[in-house]
Amino acid sequence: MTTRVLVAYGSRHGSTAGIAEQIGATLRADGCEADVVPAGKAEDVADYDAVVLGGALYAGRWHGDARRFARRHGGELADRPVFLFSSGPIDDSATRGEVPPAPGVKRLAARLGAREHVTFGGSVTTETPGWFARQLVRRGHGGDFRDPERVRSWAHHVAADLEETESD
Numbered sequence: 001m002t003t004r005v006l007v008a009y010g011s012r013h014g015s016t017a018g019i020a021e022q023i024g025a026t027l028r029a030d031g032c033e034a035d036v037v038p039a040g041k042a043e044d045v046a047d048y049d050a051v052v053l054g055g056a057l058y059a060g061r062w063h064g065d066a067r068r069f070a071r072r073h074g075g076e077l078a079d080r081p082v083f084l085f086s087s088g089p090i091d092d093s094a095t096r097g098e099v100p101p102a103p104g105v106k107r108l109a110a111r112l113g114a115r116e117h118v119t120f121g122g123s124v125t126t127e128t129p130g131w132f133a134r135q136l137v138r139r140g141h142g143g144d145f146r147d148p149e150r151v152r153s154w155a156h157h158v159a160a161d162l163e164e165t166e167s168d
């Protein structure tokens, strides 16, 4: 039977949405059915065999939509395989090694019994609105630090893990 995966994400400026779309596309290429949905709009968790939940990091916390989704669906999430990702660092730290989850995300991962958490680099560019983003870019610290190869490789790994679960 095809594994149905919900990929839900909390994103303010779209870069985390881009990561979620890439995860969805990779899962589909690996034979899963994957729906990629903003966490604020995702409702029917019970329809899925597994969930990938991701949040953009703002001031050391996940975007509110991702946090609220986890709260709202805590029971259903605890009942199925859950994989978490954060997107944030505006440098290459997430490509060089494992960036541990923010404390709130770590607690959430424990509460949900998440199988994994991974941090991907984030993006702040001249297109990103807001004072903080403008300052960052002006000082030469902006950039798109998402790493498509790393995202793809993690999504392949999730698909393989789910396939193994299915065959148990």
Ligand SMILES: Cc1cc2nc3c(=O)[nH]c(=O)nc-3n(C[C@H](O)[C@H](O)[C@H](O)COP(=O)(O)O)c2cc1C
Pocket: 010, 011, 012, 013, 014, 015, 016, 017, 056, 057, 058, 059, 060, 061, 087, 088, 089, 090, 121, 122, 123, 124, 130, 132, 133
């Ligand atoms: C105001 C602001 C605060 C941020 N705080 C953090 C943070 O605490 N930790 C982190 O790793 N990245 C932080 N970032 C970087 C964002 O997580 C990054 O830009 C991410 O790609 C945003 O995702 P989005 O485009 O989906 O909203 C911050 C960015 C902004 C603009």
